[in-house]
Amino acid sequence: xxxxxxxxxxxxxxxxxxxxxxxxxxxxxxxxxxxxxxxxxxxxxxxxxxxxxxxxxxxxxxxxxxxxxxxxxxxxxxxxxxxxxxxxxxxxxxxxxxxxxxxxxxxxxxxxxxxxxxxxxxxxxxxxxxxxxxxxxxxxxxxxxxxxxxxxxxxxxxxxxxxxxxxxxxxxxxxxxxxx
Numbered sequence: 001x002x003x004x005x006x007x008x009x010x011x012x013x014x015x016x017x018x019x020x021x022x023x024x025x026x027x028x029x030x031x032x033x034x035x036x037x038x039x040x041x042x043x044x045x046x047x048x049x050x051x052x053x054x055x056x057x058x059x060x061x062x063x064x065x066x067x068x069x070x071x072x073x074x075x076x077x078x079x080x081x082x083x084x085x086x087x088x089x090x091x092x093x094x095x096x097x098x099x100x101x102x103x104x105x106x107x108x109x110x111x112x113x114x115x116x117x118x119x120x121x122x123x124x125x126x127x128x129x130x131x132x133x134x135x136x137x138x139x140x141x142x143x144x145x146x147x148x149x150x151x152x153x154x155x156x157x158x159x160x161x162x163x164x165x166x167x168x169x170x171x172x173x174x175x176x177x178x179x180x
Contacts, residue, residue, distance in 0.1 A: 051129065052121055054164055055157055059131050060116050063166070068114070072103045080158055080165035088151070088174045113138050127159035139176055147176040 058078075066074045076099055083095035093101070114137040122130045132154040139149040156168040 047126075048123070051123070051164070055121055055129055055131055056118060058157070058164055058166075059118060059133075059155060064114055064116060064135075067102065068107070068112070070102055070105065070107055072099050075099055075102055078165065080160060080167040083165075083167055083169075085168075086170040088172050129157045129164070131155045131157060134173075138179070141176055141178055146179045148179060149176045150174070 062078065065071075066078055076095075079095050079098070081095070083098065085093045085098055087093065114135060116133060116135045118131060118133040120132060122132075124130065132152070134150060134152045137149050139147055141147045151174040152172050154170045155166050157164045158167045159165075
């Protein structure tokens with residue numbers, strides 16, 4: 001958007017411009033990540049099935065277990081160097097900030113029913129995979145009523161020294177619908 005000399009924009013317009021730029025950046029990242037895979041040789045079916053099993057275990061079991069146990073040392077080892085998470089409201093946290101947050105947050109027994117459901121795993125290359133799906137659990141609203149908590153996430157894993165590690169996570173669509 002081009003402005004003439006002396007023109008101004010209001011905060012709503014500025015927010016809209018910022019949101020559009022963020023959506024564009026995320027879309028571009030996704031296209032580049034997925035597009036790279038079109039030009040890379042395919043792994044053997046056996047290797048790919050093993051990768052899918054490992055990534056599924058890491059996303060569905062290991063990652064949630066680290067958060068539930070508040071295992072900051074385990075999370076430090078689990079996440080790739082350079083890890084970042086893009087929060088629903090647009091804030092970006094680094095690996096160090098995520099670990100500090102985990103250390104400072106008390107355990108929440110209400111999340112013991114947490115379940116992450118993988119919708120798909122997309123391989124951009126033999127060493128880059130995008131895992132996306134949704135998490136569901138029972139939590140409490142701010143006023144203490146039980147609610148069904150749901151969110152969507154897209155997680156980019158990279159293989160470093162033979163080990164799959166998350167390098168980026170994007171969380172969106174967070175809801176907490178009160179239970180009747």
